[in-house]
Amino acid sequence: MERGQVIEAISNRLRVKLPAAEKIFDKAQIGGEVCDGAKVWFEQRFQPNLVFIDEDGYSQMCIDALKILGKTAATDYGSSRQRDLGQLWADMTRGYLGELAFKLFLKKNGILSELDHEIGDIADYLPADIHRIKKDNQDWRLPNLKISVKTTKWNGIWLDIPGDQFNHSNVYVLVKVGTGRDHLFAYFKKISVFKDKILRVGKDKGLLSDSDADRLYDNLPTFSEIPAYICGFVKKPEAPGRDIFHYDGKMGRKNFKISKWNGKIMPEFLEQIRKNKKVFGEIQFEGIGKFAHSNGYLYNTGELKWKKDDWTALFDRL
Numbered sequence: 001m002e003r004g005q006v007i008e009a010i011s012n013r014l015r016v017k018l019p020a021a022e023k024i025f026d027k028a029q030i031g032g033e034v035c036d037g038a039k040v041w042f043e044q045r046f047q048p049n050l051v052f053i054d055e056d057g058y059s060q061m062c063i064d065a066l067k068i069l070g071k072t073a074a075t076d077y078g079s080s081r082q083r084d085l086g087q088l089w090a091d092m093t094r095g096y097l098g099e100l101a102f103k104l105f106l107k108k109n110g111i112l113s114e115l116d117h118e119i120g121d122i123a124d125y126l127p128a129d130i131h132r133i134k135k136d137n138q139d140w141r142l143p144n145l146k147i148s149v150k151t152t153k154w155n156g157i158w159l160d161i162p163g164d165q166f167n168h169s170n171v172y173v174l175v176k177v178g179t180g181r182d183h184l185f186a187y188f189k190k191i192s193v194f195k196d197k198i199l200r201v202g203k204d205k206g207l208l209s210d211s212d213a214d215r216l217y218d219n220l221p222t223f224s225e226i227p228a229y230i231c232g233f234v235k236k237p238e239a240p241g242r243d244i245f246h247y248d249g250k251m252g253r254k255n256f257k258i259s260k261w262n263g264k265i266m267p268e269f270l271e272q273i274r275k276n277k278k279v280f281g282e283i284q285f286e287g288i289g290k291f292a293h294s295n296g297y298l299y300n301t302g303e304l305k306w307k308k309d310d311w312t313a314l315f316d317r318l
Helices: 002-014 017-029 038-046 053-066 084-108 183-190 193-204 208-217 267-277 310-318
Strands: 050-053 111-115 132-134 146-151 157-164 171-177 226-235 245-252 256-264 284-285 296-300
Touching: 002 017, 002 038, 017 038, 050 053, 050 157, 053 084, 084 111, 084 132, 084 146, 084 171, 084 226, 111 267, 146 157, 157 171, 183 193, 193 208, 208 245, 226 310, 245 267, 256 267, 267 284
Parallel strands: 146 171, 256 284
Antiparallel strands: 050 226, 111 132, 157 296, 171 226, 245 256, 256 296
C-alpha cells in the first residue's frame, strides 16, 4: 500500500475529498508518525484509533461548552489575543469533542467512562478529563490515573502542555478532531437555525428573496459525523530526573526549523540550540512557527505511544 493508496483509503474512510486526505497524511508524515511506512501507519495506527462522533454527541459537547463559557478566559494561553464569544464557544466545543472521542475510544476497548463537564471553575478540570470509569462487571469508580485529553485539528503535529500542567496529570492523550473552522455553522444548519430563524427573518423583512435565501442556505457547510483520531499519549515520568530535551530539525539559510521535540521546553533550551546550530535567524517550529509560551512540555506526534500493547498497558493501570 503506497502513499497514493493510503490517501485514497483515508478519503474513503473519512468521506473527504482527496486533497483533504492528502493533507491528513502529509501532516502525519511531518509529525514523524509514518516511520514504518504508509501501510503500517494506516492499518496499525490510524484506522484502529479512529472513532466517529454523531449529532447527539456533538450536541452534548456544544451544550457542555456553553455551560462554562462565561467562566473561561477569552485569551489564548500565554497570549493577549482576545477571542470573541462565538470563537471561544467553537474552540471549547472542539476541545470537548476530543474528550468525547477518547471516551468513545475507551468504550471501543471495553471501558465505560464519564466526563466531568459540570458548571464550575475550569481550573478544577485541568488534572483529569475522565471523571469515572467502569470495567467489566465492576462498579463505577475513580480512575487510578489522572488523564488529560488535548485536542488539535487534522493539521496538528504537536502535543503541547504549557506551564505547570505536566505536573497535574499522569497521562496526556492527543486527539486529532476532524472539525474545520465551520463546524458550529454546520451544526446550526443541521438544527435549522439558519432556515427557520435567520434566513426567515431576512425574507420576512424583505432583505432576501426566496432564491437568495436558498442560495445562502445551500452554500452553508453541511453537518456530518465527525471523525477523530486518537493519535497517542505520553506518561508523566514516575521518577523524573534532569530536564533533558531531545530535538531534531533542519537548518535553512538563516533559520532553523524544529520538526521533532520530546520533553521539557524552556527559553534557555532554544538559546542552546541557537548556539549549537549557529542560527543567525529565527528558531521556528514546523507547522506553527512559534508557540504562545516557551515553558512547558512538548512532543511531536511521532514521539507519542500508540501501539496496541501501549494502550493495553495503560488501560490495565486505569
